[in-house]
Amino acid sequence: MSTAPIVGAAPRPGAFRRFLSAFRSSGVAMTGLVLLVAIVLAALLAPWIAPQDPYDLTQLDILDGRLPPGSVSATGMTYWLGTDDQGRDMLSAILYGLRISLFVGVTSALAAATVGAILGLVAAYAGGRLESALMRLVDLQLSFPTILIALMILAFLGKGIANVVLALVIVEWAAYARTARASALIESRKEYIEAATAMGASSGRILFRHLLPNCLTPLLVIGTVQVARAIALEATLSFLGLGVPVTEPSLGMLIANGYQYMLSGKFWISFYPGVALLLTVMAINMVGDHLRDVLNPRRGE
């Protein structure tokens, strides 16, 4: 996500710098940020830093299947995190899996934020029947657990990355819509909106040039948390066999693949992808938690 909207939303010049120094004040958040950057880099650079291409079958040796962490292959390669049942290096599989997990999480969060923000802004601006209908829908959807809605959609559509993203967008848009509407309602009472209206600005201009930039901060805050939730939900769905296809295994799928070997004590096939998942979700939450504190307008200056 670009930092430009924060500058745009800032009330005074120099606010971005103040934001930076306030953000740096928390050791937990900085640890989270460093961890998150490392994870994202590892995922992006997977094809270059992974010891092997886990989906190039010519590189796999089935005789190396289910080796414990630290084993060395016949060709002299060390499997730091062990291998799965097909002799795939788990470290490489995790790096590639991370790519898919992050892609699904970020794409769905961005799409849901776009849809939710537009509907929330329109609801706040239009008011009346449209607003109450939209917000009823939001209330209704938020009263059902996310996993149930996602389960239902994937039961209808079948698995696949695009379907998972779609399911996550349908699950998540409501939270963004509620936030966007709430902050748009507050903003639209302010004088600059009145001034823009008095100057004869069109509805579209007021919505997207004036209201939207000023509602971005709360959206950014829930956005970080929602990315973490999306990644966790995708992993859960893939674990249940309803998410990504076998050919594009995310972290959840890797955990599911190792599940059957757990009972015979070969824990590493499920364990390490889970650690990667946990670190990702936690890093995002650590950053998001502090972001909420720093960007909260009620926070004393």
Next chain:
Amino acid sequence: MSAWLLRRLLQAFFVVMAMTLIVFIGISVIGDPVETLISQDADQGERLRTIAAFGLDRPLWAQYLAFLNGAIHGDLGNSFVYNEPALRIIFQRMPATLELALAATILSILIGIPLGLYAGVRPRSPVTKFIMTGSILGFSLPGFWVGLLLIMVFAVQLGWLPSGGRGQTRELFGVDWSFLTIDGLRHLVLPALNLALFKISLVLRLVRAETAEILPQDYIRTARAKGLSERAIMFRHLLRNIMIPVITIIGLEFGSVVAFSVVTETIFAWPGMGKLIIDSIHVLDRPMIVAYLMIIVLLFVVINLLVDCLYTVLDPRVRVS
């Protein structure tokens, strides 16, 4: 009050109707059911007869009306897999799920409230720091992975508890329950703990926040000035005021516990309706999917309705607006 209730009931009815429509349209999107129903070497006549027998040749709206008519009479079709009414199979599996969800809810209360109280009363204690960090972990840890870890540690490494299944059950009111036998209880511990993990963190944080809000208030100070013991203040003044929001949250979350049991049941091979729906989705058992979704929607609408009613009873301010 009655006008409010009527409006609320009407709203619940519309939600259920809307969901029947969504589920029906959604299920019609799933691949051709004729493929799964008819064997490969069936001739054209047999094909058409089967299509007609299942009413699949009629227009979609007529199929929907037939489906609604069946639903009102408690008939959601026969499962393709079990060849029995889908509703009956769901009702057979429901006690196992409810047992698991109830056990998880009780665990979250028994663990969450004392820890939350402690954290609220002693905010600066190092134990509180530890508890709060643990609760962040409870929110962040992917539930299904924790389930695997529990199996790995307690079933595989230590061998203390079984890794799956319901164990020995005993009949009560015509239904089999695990919690009535020692073996069944041993099977219940790990899945219930797994399912409770998130709720423990939730209850804990809620209780802590409420405690921190109530403790500085005047009536607590008055109670102290009166010379009441800390024990009496805790139980008679603090706990009583905390219970209303806690009960509300626990009630509201019960539905989500039932929904998330889908994951826990799959990990621990717990034979409830959650495992049933996952299996049914994998083999595209359409009547089963529809029946499960309808039951769970009904469950949610009822829970939300009950919580709303409870709210108005407990908090008269809601009634006015």
